[in-house]
Amino acid sequence: MSFFTELDVSVIAPSLPFLWTGLKFTVTLTLIAMSGGIILGTLLALARLSPFSPLAMAASWYVNLMRSIPLLMVILWFFLIIPLITGYPMGAETSAIITFTAFEAAYYSEIMRAGIQSVPRGQVFAGQAIGMTYAQTMGHIVLPQAFRNMLPVLLTQTIILFQDTSLVYAIGAKDLLKAAEIAGKNYNRPVEMYIFAALIYFVICFSLSRLVKHLQSRIAIIR
């Protein structure tokens, strides 16, 4: 008897609604961490490039610190430390959202920094020459171009983020992986559930990476 004939796929259909709630959290976490991470990351990148050195140093420390610690440890530490600081207990889901936003900001900031530096200095001069302030030059001229240039890389980072969200499993947040585990235990069919969950991760990530490829070729044309 082979491995595949032993599989009982009939347990998947009844657990779909439960898996769906898990997937919804995984997607929500990814979207919030992505938008929050890109906004925070852009601010961090601007801080790192600022001529005001204490600000640049603080941002650089933050980014290097986050990038030097394994994500799993950050998830665990935030889960333990934040309630101690705020004095309020916090759910695993909220903790995960805060952790991922703070952690991903470090990675997005490096991408945005490269993006900002990819915009020629002459563009900054041109913005300033028509009387724009620093904030206007950044907001209207530099950042839109930086963002467009970096779009494929930002999306690639988001795909990695999407996969990494499965680590919230460690603090018991109910994401897709956790839901698959619970459903697997319910039906005593963990292998089927884990395979199905992997399939969902694969389909989503693969489609996104096709999108990145498509975007890359389009951006190459615009240039």
Added chain:
Amino acid sequence: MIEINNISKWYGQFQVLADCSTRIAKGEVVVVCGPSGSGKSTLIKCVNGLESFEQGDVIVDGTSVGSPTTTLSKLRSRVGMVFQHFELFPHMSITENLTIGQIKVLGRSKDEAIQRGLKLLDRVGLRSQADKFPGQLSGGQQQRVAIARALAMDPICMLFDEPTSALDPEMINEVLDVMVELANEGMTMMVVTHEMGFARKVAHRVIFMDHGRIVEDATKDDFFGTPRSERAQLFLSKILSH
């Protein structure tokens, strides 16, 4: 209109500008020329504070560029500038390029800004390109749009930093024509260029720079007729010999 008073600038140990002084009166057209690396572009960028300087000061229409209390963005909104590499905003249409400054900096309404922008496009002969993006235009067309973008801010004077150096030869004249027209209308202009034909046609004065110094600051006729310095004579003989 523009007073440059004894400005000096260093990049580390290297002195890029050494004690440069000149005055440009209202309605005057001044051409700045000299070999590459002589500090021409740095000097013109000091006029609107895009480059800082360590000594001396620049006064534009009574406002000190070097003073820490001056709001440079405000000053720059009144001084038009055209760059060697056009520097149009590639992510915006031609119309948006012409209106963004008017709307965000001058606070004009969108309608007013578009009207003004289209009028200037007409003037540089590019009305039909309004909805295109910079990447779809030729170099000469882009530079004409860049001039229109600067004019849309209703500047009190215009700075040109080698406006034709990055252009193919057949596109140089379409840009120079626009500049000659501007000069004839009485615009105050400071122009860094090697186009001696342009200088002969419209310049009132010619400044010659070498090694960060203003070596010669003469009326057009004196400069082309009897340049005093040997360096300027040599430069002219090389540039005019063919």
